[in-house]
Amino acid sequence: xxxxxxxxxxxxxxxxxxxxxxGLAGMELLRREGVRVLxxxxxxxxxxxxxxxxxxxxxxxxxxxxLACFERDIPxxxxxxxxxxxxxxxxxxxxxxxxxxxxxxxxxxxxxxxTEFLVDVLDIRLDDLGEPVRIAIHTSCxxxxxxxxxxxxxxxxxxxxxxxxxxxxxxxxxxxxGGTFAVKQADISGAMVKDKTDALRATxxxxxxxxxxxxxxxxxxxxxxxxxxxxxxxVAEFLWERTKR
Amino acid sequence: xxTTSSSTSQDQSRAFHARIDDxxxxxxxxxxxxxxxxGIMAHRAKQFPDDAQLQALRDxxxxxxxxxxxxxxxxxxxxxxxxxxxxxxxxxxxxxxxANSIIRGILQAAGAKTVVKGKSMVSEETELNHDLEQHxxxxxxSDLGEYIIQLAEEPPSHIVAPAIHxxxxxxxxxxxxxxxxxxxxxxxxxxxxxxxxxxxHRFATADAGISGVNFAVAxxxxxxxxxxxxxxxxSTTAPRIHIxxxxxxxxxxxxxxxxxxxxILTKSATGQPITTYFNMISRPRQPGELDGPExxxxxxxxxxxxxxxxxxxxxxxxxxxxxxACINHCPVYVQLGxxxxxxxxxxxxxxxxxxxxxxxxxxxTLTSACTMCGACGEVCPVRIPLPKLxxxxxxxxxxxxxxQAGLPGHGSLRKSTEATTWKLxxxxxxxxxxxxxxxxxxxxxxxxxPSKLGGWTRYRSTPKPAPRSLRELAKxxxxxxx
Ligand code: SF4
Numbered sequence: 001x002x003x004x005x006x007x008x009x010x011x012x013x014x015x016x017x018x019x020x021x022x023g024l025a026g027m028e029l030l031r032r033e034g035v036r037v038l039x040x041x042x043x044x045x046x047x048x049x050x051x052x053x054x055x056x057x058x059x060x061x062x063x064x065x066x067l068a069c070f071e072r073d074i075p076x077x078x079x080x081x082x083x084x085x086x087x088x089x090x091x092x093x094x095x096x097x098x099x100x101x102x103x104x105x106x107x108x109x110x111x112x113x114x115t116e117f118l119v120d121v122l123d124i125r126l127d128d129l130g131e132p133v134r135i136a137i138h139t140s141c142x143x144x145x146x147x148x149x150x151x152x153x154x155x156x157x158x159x160x161x162x163x164x165x166x167x168x169x170x171x172x173x174x175x176x177x178g179g180t181f182a183v184k185q186a187d188i189s190g191a192m193v194k195d196k197t198d199a200l201r202a203t204x205x206x207x208x209x210x211x212x213x214x215x216x217x218x219x220x221x222x223x224x225x226x227x228x229x230x231x232x233x234x235v236a237e238f239l240w241e242r243t244k245r
Numbered sequence: 246x247x248t249t250s251s252s253t254s255q256d257q258s259r260a261f262h263a264r265i266d267d268x269x270x271x272x273x274x275x276x277x278x279x280x281x282x283x284g285i286m287a288h289r290a291k292q293f294p295d296d297a298q299l300q301a302l303r304d305x306x307x308x309x310x311x312x313x314x315x316x317x318x319x320x321x322x323x324x325x326x327x328x329x330x331x332x333x334x335x336x337x338x339x340x341x342x343x344a345n346s347i348i349r350g351i352l353q354a355a356g357a358k359t360v361v362k363g364k365s366m367v368s369e370e371t372e373l374n375h376d377l378e379q380h381x382x383x384x385x386x387s388d389l390g391e392y393i394i395q396l397a398e399e400p401p402s403h404i405v406a407p408a409i410h411x412x413x414x415x416x417x418x419x420x421x422x423x424x425x426x427x428x429x430x431x432x433x434x435x436x437x438x439x440x441x442x443x444x445x446h447r448f449a450t451a452d453a454g455i456s457g458v459n460f461a462v463a464x465x466x467x468x469x470x471x472x473x474x475x476x477x478x479x480s481t482t483a484p485r486i487h488i489x490x491x492x493x494x495x496x497x498x499x500x501x502x503x504x505x506x507x508x509i510l511t512k513s514a515t516g517q518p519i520t521t522y523f524n525m526i527s528r529p530r531q532p533g534e535l536d537g538p539e540x541x542x543x544x545x546x547x548x549x550x551x552x553x554x555x556x557x558x559x560x561x562x563x564x565x566x567x568x569x570a571c572i573n574h575c576p577v578y579v580q581l582g583x584x585x586x587x588x589x590x591x592x593x594x595x596x597x598x599x600x601x602x603x604x605x606x607x608x609x610t611l612t613s614a615c616t617m618c619g620a621c622g623e624v625c626p627v628r629i630p631l632p633k634l635x636x637x638x639x640x641x642x643x644x645x646x647x648x649q650a651g652l653p654g655h656g657s658l659r660k661s662t663e664a665t666t667w668k669l670x671x672x673x674x675x676x677x678x679x680x681x682x683x684x685x686x687x688x689x690x691x692x693x694x695p696s697k698l699g700g701w702t703r704y705r706s707t708p709k710p711a712p713r714s715l716r717e718l719a720k721x722x723x724x725x726x727x
């Protein structure tokens with residue numbers, strides 16, 4: 001795909017309310033590459049929470065409300081592996097047989113996870129202006145398995161000269177977030193995030209970055225509760241802070 | 246929704262959470278699982294150094310299994326015909342009770358009092374051991390893992406490694422208790438040898454042998470049995486009667502289908518290029534032959550499989566070749582171990598299969614024990630889309646359209662409080678104006694965010710909305726609407 005003039009930005013509900021700085025950083029990165037970034041003000045949520053809980057009618061109603069926001073034939077960039085995965089993989093399932101199926105399919109086909117878009121489409125070049133730092137990368141399960149884009153975050157960070165990446169034990173293992181899983185199976189989720197935070201802390205990294213704010217809310221929240229551990233940051237914010245002039 | 250189903254659904258949820266609680270507090274067991282599974286995953290990975298080859302083999306295995314399922318009715322007829330020609334007697338069982346009574350009948354007619362058994366998960370489905378023992382027939386499990394849990398009077402915690410929850414000290418203790426004549430040791434090889442000695446005597450004296458089946462080949466009427474200890478071979482050849490039991494979905498079309506399945510099964514299950522033993526059983530002892538059973542029986546169990554097969558999506562569940570890879574890679578299973586699930590099949594395949602087999606009203610809550618991380622689907626040798634199936638079952642369990650045909654217990658886990666919560670969520674997130682108002686107040690009133698959010702804050706700090714939502718920041722920073 002050649003570099004587009006404009007893209008839509010689908011921020012996701014979690015980024016909108018909890019991690020707006022991460023969302024904004026993603027938009028700044030895109031804008032710096034000469035892409036016009038459109039933020040449709042009527043966007044809300046991809047429908048994933050209800051879909052994963054089995055409430056498909058409700059998921060469909062919310063997903064449907066997004067269709068009008070992304071009508072033009074330009075890429076939709078999402079700063080989240082799991083919401084990107086929801087749109088690309090599960091919207092076709094969710095909208096199957098619905099009158100607006102074609103619209104949903106069209107959007108799904110031009111949806112990209114942010115790091116995927118930066119690497120594959122924009123072929124972004126990064127110049128590290130930050131202090132030396134040692135980090136660990138948590139690859140979100142959706143980015144890894146649903147979208148197959150887990151390596152994009154690695155290749156972006158690989159361009160930063162002052163960043164050393166440390167690898168935690170059992171890196172591909174889920175952090176235990178899983179959306180409503182963290183509430184419905186709170187104790188299993190707690191045991192999982194304990195293992196994940198232990199592994200991350202043991203690397204000695206001072207920052208943990210990820211493509212997904214769900215994972216970050218889980219991992220970061222656990223570090224905070226435990227009272228020690230690396231800082232957590234969305235990859236977009238990490239990249240933007242280290243490369244903005 | 247009837248009151249009975251709602252109380253059943255509450256009961257199953259409460260019981261499941263109690264088992265989860267027990268499991269999470271059993272540190273020793275969790276350590277055992279973590280250690281064992283880390284090892285198995287590494288072994289498996291070593292067998293597949295070339296990803297392209299692995300993916301091609303998965304495609305092939307998937308196609309073989311999918312084709313067998315499509316043609317299942319005719320293949321089963323052919324299988325029965327061929328087996329009968331070969332002198333193997335075929336029995337059909339719709340449910341566990343029928344299967345058990347068929348097997349019991351065969352044993353009683355032959356005056357059999359003792360049985361040695363090879364590993365069979367289908368016999369766990371029917372609780373065969375219990376049934377036989379109730380009727381005065383002694384059953385000895387001959388697979389080492391099965392033997393250990395039989396001594397401990399526990400169900401298997403894993404479909405391939407039934408005693409995986411035990412470490413060597415647990416096993417040594419069991420042997421000390423049940424075989425005081427053997428000197429105490431924690432050495433795995435010595436323990437294995439002792440078990441061999443004990444079991445060898447049993448093989449020689451048992452009246453009948455019972456085994457499972459990995460693949461039943463329709464073309465030739467051959468029963469294939471994959472194993473490592475030689476106990477399968479002895480159970481199926483030493484006693485005068487051999488009874489095999491399996492699910493009807495295990496049929497495959499032809500012998501040529503077996504090699505790709507066998508290769509991906511052993512590599513995925515235990516990380517072995519091939520198991521130590523691979524048995525192909527095609528007939529009883531013939532006149533003039535010196536060994537082998539005089540009679541061979543095959544019991545084909547349905548137990549819900551035909552019902553699953555007619556659903557175009559759920560059908561995929563039946564491709565399973567019971568390798569256990571999904572279980573080994575499940576980040577929830579490694580925390581809980583197998584017993585917490587409370588079903589015959591634990592882990593991802595259990596989440597997908599058991600509610601279909603037993604009913605959503607009975608075990609549908611299992612589907613909550615999944616983060617949708619996708620690790621299972623990524624390793625499944627026959628590409629069963631496990632997360633998709635689990636998601637589908639979640640939807641069926643809470644579906645509010647009772648008129649729709651579906652699985653047993655369809656809609657039984659729908660709770661009005663939860664349904665209402667999602668209705669409110671839907672209202673808020675499908676009306677941009679309303680949502681904007683909500684976002685504006687949530688950010689401005691962030692100080693009022695409740696500091697305790699159920700189970701979430703037991704392990705994490707409270708998430709707080711940012712001072713301004715992204716939609717406000719985007720506007721301010723000049724990112725246009727369109
Ligand atoms: S579902 Fe797939 S991975 Fe799991 S046991 Fe069956 S074949 Fe193996």
